[in-house]
């Protein structure tokens with residue numbers, strides 16, 4: 001089919017509502033639990049962490065939530081984002097498949113994360129909050145939040161995983177350009193951080209530890225709240241603008257996907273792309289296979305257990321039922337920093353448990369091989385995280401070459417890799433290794449997961 005390379009929407013066609021998948025699911029998702037009482041968490045339990053509007057969205061059973069005008073105004077700086085038909089990638093793969101990718105690297109921070117950073121900061125600003133704290137790994141989320149805070153005049157304080165703070169100075173600079181303050185985590189600023197630094201002054205840190213530090217600082221101050229860049233229901237909700245736009249764009253060229261693949265770290269770009277298509281599937285209007293793709297070094301869905309666990313290492317967050325490798329698990333330093341999280345979004349975990357989506361794990365060298373094919377044909381250098389989605393799309397396209405099937409494959413290219421070139425350098429010079437997580441390492445980390453009666 002002769003579709004154009006770039007399928008665009010006018011600003012006036014941009015969706016004005018986010019989609020909440022919860023009311024359409026055949027079984028409601030399990031509630032989050034208060035860590036002390038183990039009873040379902042109540043809205044007031046989240047008060048010290050999040051503004052009221054986001055707590056309501058976190059627990060909402062409304063199918064659609066209007067996007068505030070002030071948020072739409074900021075979205076228009078880069079949205080609607082383009083949907084590309086990967087004609088050139090298809091050609092070098094010699095596949096009859098038709099591959100489409102939704103490109104989120106056009107945002108100021110270079111990834112999908114501003115889609116939720118902007119509304120999160122907006123709702124905090126509206127409720128009089130002056131400062132937000134957060135954690136970041138490679139810096140994608142921290143820079144997105146710093147950008148959004150600059151838009152609405154809030155202070156932004158970021159705990160960055162120490163290993164990344166040292167290895168990836170440029171995203172730290174981006175955060176500072178947008179006015180953020182950045183600390184390596186573990187830090188001397190929190191009790192938990194000081195304790196860890198006493199054990200190991202060169203502690204590499206982890207996302208779970210950085211979350212503990214950012215949360216503890218937020219709850220200690222009246223005009224400060226905390227912001228999370230993935231995992232939670234309201235984050236996935238905000239990201240559904242990706243899938244809603246993609247639906248409109250595919251409709252323009254008369255296509256429906258047969259296979260949808262997305263990379264999953266905490267699950268937000270995947271949920272954002274997939275949930276509007278899951279709605280269509282559950283309503284019987286299309287029937288795509290929907291597949292999560294994760295790294296073999298952090299195989300949360302494919303090897304983790306589906307049970308209640310904490311979102312952070314110190315155990316400060318509510319307990320969430322999710323696929324988890326254990327909140328004390330510290331993943332190997334793979335290049336896809338955004339996919340190194342011990343848990344998976346409760347909503348993604350739930351739809352996986354219900355059998356509505358599939359999951360696979362791919363080692364990083366296959367991912368970078370796919371990324372090079374992609375960069376040399378389509379031109380864009382992908383961030384290390386979506387190389388997993390690309391590798392999965394390549395696998396599908398090659399299977400179509402064998403079978404002769406003309407499947408329509410859809411994925412999200414959720415960020416560009418301009419600040420991740422050191423990873424490409426390692427791959428190109430043969431210094432990259434595949435990391436498989438042993439069953440023993442998983443069993444060890446699972447020991448710390450709370451056992452509920």
Ligand SMILES: *Cc1c(COP(=O)(O)O)cnc(C)c1O
Nearest residue numbers: 140265266267268269338385415
């Ligand atoms: C943060 C990040 C991810 C992982 O987070 P999800 O919530 O799983 O989307 C993936 N890709 C990029 C580019 C990121 O910045």
